[in-house]
Amino acid sequence: MPTKRFGARYGRRNKAKFAHVETMQRAKHKCPFCSKTTVKRLAAGIWQCRNCDKKFSGKAYSP
Numbered sequence: 001m002p003t004k005r006f007g008a009r010y011g012r013r014n015k016a017k018f019a020h021v022e023t024m025q026r027a028k029h030k031c032p033f034c035s036k037t038t039v040k041r042l043a044a045g046i047w048q049c050r051n052c053d054k055k056f057s058g059k060a061y062s063p
Contacts, residue, residue, distance in 0.1 A: 020034055025061040032056070032063070 002022050018030040018044070029039040031049040038050040043062045 021061050029063050 003019045006015060016036065021057065025041050028037045029047070030037050031039045031054070033054050033056075034049060034052040036049070036051045039047050040050060041061075042048050042055070045057050047058050047063045048055045
């Protein structure tokens with residue numbers, strides 16, 4: 001679980017929400033241009049496909 005680093009702080013519900021968002025943003029997503037699952041997040045709202053090298057904007061945590 002990615003929230004182990006917080007220890008006993010911040011509460012269970014907040015850590016569960018954070019864990020969901022963080023795992024979603026770090027996952028590889030499907031490219032809308034070439035349809036391969038090689039899209040990674042560069043910054044908040046900026047996504048790049050590693051296959052066709054296209055950069056595009058999307059949501060902050062998921063394209």
